[in-house]
Amino acid sequence: MRAPRAADKTERRKPPPPMQFGADQALWAAWLYYEEGLKQDEIAERLGISRASVFNLLQKAREERIVTITIDPTRLERADLSVELKEKGGLLECYVLPAGGSAAALYDRIGLLGARILEQKIEDDDVIGVAWGRTVMSLSKALSPANKPGVTVAQVTGSSIATYDFSPELCTSNIAARLNARCVNLHAPGVVSNSNMKTLLMQEPIIDQHFKLLRQCTKTLFGVTHLSGPTLLEDSGVMTEELLMQYQNSGAVGFASGYFFDPDGRIVRTGFDDRHIVMPIEDFIKVPQRICIGGGIEKIAAIQGMLKAALANVLITDQETARSLCARLR
Amino acid sequence: MRAPRAADKTERRKPPPPMQFGADQALWAAWLYYEEGLKQDEIAERLGISRASVFNLLQKAREERIVTITIDPTRLERADLSVELKEKGGLLECYVLPAGGSAAALYDRIGLLGARILEQKIEDDDVIGVAWGRTVMSLSKALSPANKPGVTVAQVTGSSIATYDFSPELCTSNIAARLNARCVNLHAPGVVSNSNMKTLLMQEPIIDQHFKLLRQCTKTLFGVTHLSGPTLLEDSGVMTEELLMQYQNSGAVGFASGYFFDPDGRIVRTGFDDRHIVMPIEDFIKVPQRICIGGGIEKIAAIQGMLKAALANVLITDQETARSLCARLR
DNA sequence: GACATGCCTTGGCAAATGCCAGAACCGCGA
DNA sequence: TCGCGGTTCTGGCATTTGCCAAGGCATGTC
Numbered sequence: 001m002r003a004p005r006a007a008d009k010t011e012r013r014k015p016p017p018p019m020q021f022g023a024d025q026a027l028w029a030a031w032l033y034y035e036e037g038l039k040q041d042e043i044a045e046r047l048g049i050s051r052a053s054v055f056n057l058l059q060k061a062r063e064e065r066i067v068t069i070t071i072d073p074t075r076l077e078r079a080d081l082s083v084e085l086k087e088k089g090g091l092l093e094c095y096v097l098p099a100g101g102s103a104a105a106l107y108d109r110i111g112l113l114g115a116r117i118l119e120q121k122i123e124d125d126d127v128i129g130v131a132w133g134r135t136v137m138s139l140s141k142a143l144s145p146a147n148k149p150g151v152t153v154a155q156v157t158g159s160s161i162a163t164y165d166f167s168p169e170l171c172t173s174n175i176a177a178r179l180n181a182r183c184v185n186l187h188a189p190g191v192v193s194n195s196n197m198k199t200l201l202m203q204e205p206i207i208d209q210h211f212k213l214l215r216q217c218t219k220t221l222f223g224v225t226h227l228s229g230p231t232l233l234e235d236s237g238v239m240t241e242e243l244l245m246q247y248q249n250s251g252a253v254g255f256a257s258g259y260f261f262d263p264d265g266r267i268v269r270t271g272f273d274d275r276h277i278v279m280p281i282e283d284f285i286k287v288p289q290r291i292c293i294g295g296g297i298e299k300i301a302a303i304q305g306m307l308k309a310a311l312a313n314v315l316i317t318d319q320e321t322a323r324s325l326c327a328r329l330r
Numbered sequence: 331m332r333a334p335r336a337a338d339k340t341e342r343r344k345p346p347p348p349m350q351f352g353a354d355q356a357l358w359a360a361w362l363y364y365e366e367g368l369k370q371d372e373i374a375e376r377l378g379i380s381r382a383s384v385f386n387l388l389q390k391a392r393e394e395r396i397v398t399i400t401i402d403p404t405r406l407e408r409a410d411l412s413v414e415l416k417e418k419g420g421l422l423e424c425y426v427l428p429a430g431g432s433a434a435a436l437y438d439r440i441g442l443l444g445a446r447i448l449e450q451k452i453e454d455d456d457v458i459g460v461a462w463g464r465t466v467m468s469l470s471k472a473l474s475p476a477n478k479p480g481v482t483v484a485q486v487t488g489s490s491i492a493t494y495d496f497s498p499e500l501c502t503s504n505i506a507a508r509l510n511a512r513c514v515n516l517h518a519p520g521v522v523s524n525s526n527m528k529t530l531l532m533q534e535p536i537i538d539q540h541f542k543l544l545r546q547c548t549k550t551l552f553g554v555t556h557l558s559g560p561t562l563l564e565d566s567g568v569m570t571e572e573l574l575m576q577y578q579n580s581g582a583v584g585f586a587s588g589y590f591f592d593p594d595g596r597i598v599r600t601g602f603d604d605r606h607i608v609m610p611i612e613d614f615i616k617v618p619q620r621i622c623i624g625g626g627i628e629k630i631a632a633i634q635g636m637l638k639a640a641l642a643n644v645l646i647t648d649q650e651t652a653r654s655l656c657a658r659l660r
Numbered sequence: 661g662a663c664a665t666g667c668c669t670t671g672g673c674a675a676a677t678g679c680c681a682g683a684a685c686c687g688c689g690a
Numbered sequence: 691t692c693g694c695g696g697t698t699c700t701g702g703c704a705t706t707t708g709c710c711a712a713g714g715c716a717t718g719t720c
Contacts, residue, residue: 024409027401028428034399035442036432039706046429050670055708069364069399071357079354098358100376102366112365369676380700385678 029054030061065144073120076113085315085322088329092313097295099319106296106318111138114293114316118221119144121289122151122179127216129156129279129287130172131257133223135294137166140174151181154213156220156284157258158190158277160238175221186210188277190238195274202277214279219289222257222312226302239272246270254302256292256311257284263301265308289314295321304328359384360391395474403450406443415645415652418659422643427625429649436626436648441468444623444646448551449474451619452481452509457546459486459609459617460502461587463553465624467496470504481511484543486550486614487588488520488607490568505551516540518607520568525604532607544609549619552587552642556632569602576600584632586622586641587614593631595638619644625651634658 025047032038032046033054040058044051061067076082076095086094097113118139122128130136130153153176159169169185176183188207192198201207225231227248234241247255247270251262258278260268267281284290292312294303300321306312307325317325355377362368362376363384370388374381391397406412406425416424427443448469452458460466460483483506489499499515506513518537522528531537555561557578577585577600581592588608590598597611614620622642624633630651636642637655647655 024411027405027409030401031406031428031443032432034401035446036434036439038432041706051707052670052672052709053668056669059708065402066405067399067401069397071360071364071397072395075357075396076361079357081354098361100362102362102368104366109366113361116365371676381677382679382700382702383698386699389678 026057026061026064027066029057030067033058034067071116073117076117081319081322081326084326085317085329088326089307089315090310090313091307091315092289094314094322095316096322097316097318105138107135107294108138108142110293110295110316110318111135111140112142114139114221114291115142115144117316118291119146121219121291122146122148123218124148124150126150126218127152127154127213128175128181129154129214129217129220129284130168130175131156131220131222132166132168132171133225133294134166135223136171136221137174139221139293140171140178143175143178146179148179148181151176151179152184152213153179153181154184154210154217155186156214156217156222156279158186158188160190184210184213186277190277191272192275192277195271198275198277207277211279211283215283215286217287219291220257220284220287221291221293224292224294224299224302224306225255226299227252227254227260229298243270243272246272254299254305256302256306257290259284259309259311261305261309261311263305263308265305265310267309285310291316293317297321297324300324300328355379356387356391356394357396359387360397363388364397401446403447406447411649411652411656414656415647415659418656419637419645420640420643421637421645422619424644424652425646426652427646427648435468437465437624438468438472440623440625440646440648441465441470442472444469444551444621445472445474447646448621449476451549451621452476452478453548454478454480456480456548457482457484457543458505458511459484459544459547459550459614460498460505461486461550461552462496462498462501463555463624464496465553466501466551467504469551469623470501470508473505473508476509478509478511481506481509482514482543483509483511484514484540484547485516486544486547486552486609488516488518490520514540514543516607520607521602522605522607525601528605528607537607541609541613545613545616547617549621550587550614550617551621551623554622554624554629554632554636555585556629557582557584557590559628573600573602576602584629584635586632586636587620589614589639589641591635591639591641593635593638595635595640597639615640621646623647627651627654630654630658 029043029047032043033040040051040054044054047054077093079096081096082094085091085096095113095117097110102109114135128151153172155168155172157168160167168190172185173183188201192201202211227244231244234244247260247268250268250270252260252268253263254261258276259281262268290312291314292306293316295318297320303317303321304325307315359373359377362373363370370381370384374384377384407423409426411426412424415421415426425443425447427440432439444465458481483502485498485502487498490497498520502515503513516537518531522531532541557574561574577590577598580598580600582590582598583593584591588606589611592598620642621644622636623646625648627650633647633651634655637645
């Protein structure tokens with residue numbers, strides 16, 4: 001794409017951003033195509049470029065968000081299955097991902113849905129507590145860039161030693177980066193060696209301050225984990241098999257945002273909880289919007305327990321899971 | 331769209347895809363298509379319907395605004411020509427329609443642009459004063475339905491006797507209807523027979539009240555008319571040729587929102603002004619956002635005068651007109 | 661001043677989409 | 691049970707779009 005003629009000589013000086021005209025062309029092509037309904041041929045002719053270039057311009061316009069294609073989120077919420085699950089699950093809102101989509105991993109697909117919903121829900125001065133998980137990570141990657149300097153994104157659970165690509169720190173900072181929001185990481189280990197250490201840590205001013213901030217949360221975002229079979233908790237090195245067994249023996253079926261619970265939604269505690277640095281549940285439960293995102297048949301029991309525990313009041317899941325849940329919830 | 335519970339009896343013959351998408355089919359098709367990037371074929375397969383039906387669903391989804399395609403209005407404002415004209419014309423904002431669009435009439439194309447911009451600019455408690463004209467009418471028809479019960483749309487100029495399809499009443503009520511806003515028409519003739527009558531009318535409580543409302547305007551929307559050759563003023567029966575000549579002889583080159591002006595932006599008055607029921611110019615000029623919409627080579631001189639008179643601080647026009655104006659404004 | 665490098669553009673083909681007219685279907689009434 | 695009006699769905703074709711690999715053009719380097 002050529003710069004306008006007038007700029008030819010001064011161009012080597014590069015006073016203004018070089019691609020000024022380019023942005024306009026994409027914009028104009030987009031207008032003519034999407035608003036006036038011209039064919040790419042016609043636009044090509046009128047702009048004096050090839051049709052292929054028009055195609056490229058349109059693609060660029062979409063990529064650069066000169067044009068955006070959005071799906072009305074209120075409709076998503078009104079979909080039949082969403083409404084049914086919302087009512088049966090005692091939720092404030094519920095969103096269900098259509099079955100049989102692309103071949104991508106389910107958590108990526110759910111993450112995409114979650115991203116679109118979160119974008120719509122975010123308000124200018126939100127404080128968002130973020131947990132961790134593959135789906136949350138996926139959501140963070142699917143978020144569109146936005147400018148929300150008033151938003152704070154805070155980590156609800158301590159950081160981990162092991163580095164894996166969906167750690168609490170990464171989830172939090174990723175989301176904050178996309179939103180251009182303030183990122184507040186929790187600079188403490190997620191798990192410490194004994195309860196005494198936890199007590200001491202919690203008294204540290206910086207940590208204490210962080211937990212004060214968490215009490216301001218207007219939203220939290222978290223995934224769910226099931227406990228049977230290979231789980232992230234173990235794979236990520238957060239917990240050992242023995243610890244997990246201990247919870248399972250106590251009747252726990254799932255883990256979400258730092259808490260274990262049984263099928264009836266009772267919180268299950270073991271000694272691990274005394275070493276786990278996480279937002280206290282009594283604070284957590286006071287957050288107005290608690291958004292849980294996750295799905296897959298292996299998680300159904302866990303999600304059911306999570307719903308009974310009322311950890312979430314907004315659920316984002318997939319169709320198959322939603323179906324099963326509806327069936328199970330009487 | 332069929333009701334979801336069609337499963338009663340006929341459905342038992344359809345074992346393969348036992349999914350019931352009910353009224354959400356369009357929504358889900360839209361999600362899979364626009365968000366997950368599936369082909370129509372694939373969606374058809376997964377939903378167990380023909381590809382053509384998927385196409386129809388997608389079309390419906392667009393029509394019903396389940397999906398919307400929008401062009402970032404801030405980009406429109408940042409386009410080169412817009413910026414140039416904004417600065418040269420002493421405007422707050424300026425929007426330029428790309429040249430060489432569809433074969434539709436220019437005023438329809440500009441109206442479309444105006445509609446998109448107005449949609450973006452409207453705030454929840456706006457009071458919008460609306461004048462009349464073909465372009466304004468066209469804008470009103472291109473507005474997307476919205477729900478703005480807090481908005482008031484008020485007529486800035488009196489109504490006319492002759493009925494034509496872009497009368498002040500129609501422009502006003504059309505816009506209000508689209509926005510689901512309150513519509514306040516001015517129940518008085520646009521032109522009365524003598525100045526005495528105008529004085530009396532203006533004292534009428536209802537009329538007086540209306541003009542009080544107009545003083546609350548946060549926005550006004552109006553077109554421009556040129557005076558040479560056949561004009562709307564004459565065609566619509568608002569004015570006679572003699573009256574127009576009178577203004578032209580006094581140096582007027584254009585008419586906008588009820589006022590005549592000369593090329594230097596001086597307001598031109600004749601006896602007609604004493605019979606013309608319209609918002610007083612000193613009130614008009616205080617409205618924070620005065621949006622003028624119009625274009626076409628025949629209007630260039632008129633728009634130039636209008637700009638000098640600073641009647642508008644937001645201008646929506648087409649590329650050709652914008653080019654000429656830039657050239658003329660030094 | 662010639663050559664290498666890398667982004668843009670283009671022509672053309674294969675795939676995807678848009679659209680229409682006829683088929684299938686539904687509910688209703690006889 | 692059959693026929694009928696109105697609606698929705700589908701097969702198939704013409705058009706439009708998406709994409710790729712080859713060719714340009716301009717800049718940077720020696």
